[in-house]
Amino acid sequence: MLDKFLPFAKAAGVDSWNRVTKQILTRYLTKLRHDEYGDATLYLEGLLVKQLMKWLMGEQLIPRECLFSLALRKPTGTSTHCFTPEEIAAIERHCRCRPALIWLADVVVALSRTGLRVRELSNLRWSDVDFENNVVRVRNDARRRGGLDHDLRRTKNRKDRIVPLNAELRTILERLPRGRAGYAFGGPRDGRLKPDTVRVILQTRVLAPLAERFPAPVGARGFPHGTVHGFRHAFISQCASQGIPEATVMAWVGHASSRITRLYFSLSDREGQRQMSRLRFADNAAGNGAGDRSSASTKEAPQAEGDHS
Secondary structure, eight states: OOHHHHHHHTTTOOOOOOOOOOOHHHHHHHHHHHOOOHHHHHHHHHHHHHHHHHHHTTTTSOOOOOOOOOOHHHOOSSOOOOOOOOHHHHHHHHHHSSGGGGGHHHHHHHHHHOOOHHHHHHHHBGGETTTTTTTTEEEEOOSSSSSSSOOOOOOOOOEOEEOOOOHHHHHHHHHHHSOGGGGOOGGGOOOOOOOOHHHHIIIIIIIIHHHHTTTTTTTTTOGGGGTHOOOHHHHHHHHTTTTOOHHHHHHHHTTTTTHHHHOOOOOOHHHHHHHHHOOOOOOSSSSSSSHHHHHHHHOOOOOTTOOOO
């Protein structure tokens, strides 16, 4: 708890709870959104701080005047656009056709085939890539005793995890040059991969030029409003639509709660149509709903394909 808020508060010069204000909490939640944390995380982080402030006031550790009102909308879904396989393929082709964006094509493949967050990918080192066991290890470094820890790698749940290597990603990793101070992925001009650079270039040089091909529904968010986090959504959504067990997906992406994982399980219209077409219902005797009810009731409806429950 508070593992993200306390470092933020310290950097903002807030050294006591009676100096936590509505403005400070708003700035904190804005930073989390900028770092592409989801709506559920923003809600829970904001709620935790508000509840702790209320408890401190009840214990008379801070004055009542320190309490403030800040509305937090409880999420029922996610507003992040989930890229479709067709959209991801178009993004990758767009980047591969432009020498200055080939690095971004590699990043897109890595994000959409692993579900890693962009900051986790930017911190991925060659020592984390295990070709022999065909996995990458997403590390959460232990905090050093004394000294600076700005280069420590942090996962959202502060735990290590292992993600199997997708064949396409393995091919990319095998051809990437070693170097970059031990980091696997590089950015423009082969420098260190920076999450903010990925966000800006994806929006301005990729999504904007392709927006006419993938227009957003009227009054809704869509492809033109996509973010880097949308590739994580796409990975989880594809896992769901292809029947990967939820517990396995949770382990791959580092979710501690199945409730959070389910926020990402959004089937596209095309996938929904495909799944509906697989359903088989009992044939009606008359073909129009007016058949012999007694005979129909004795027939066992055929099981939907793939349903072994």
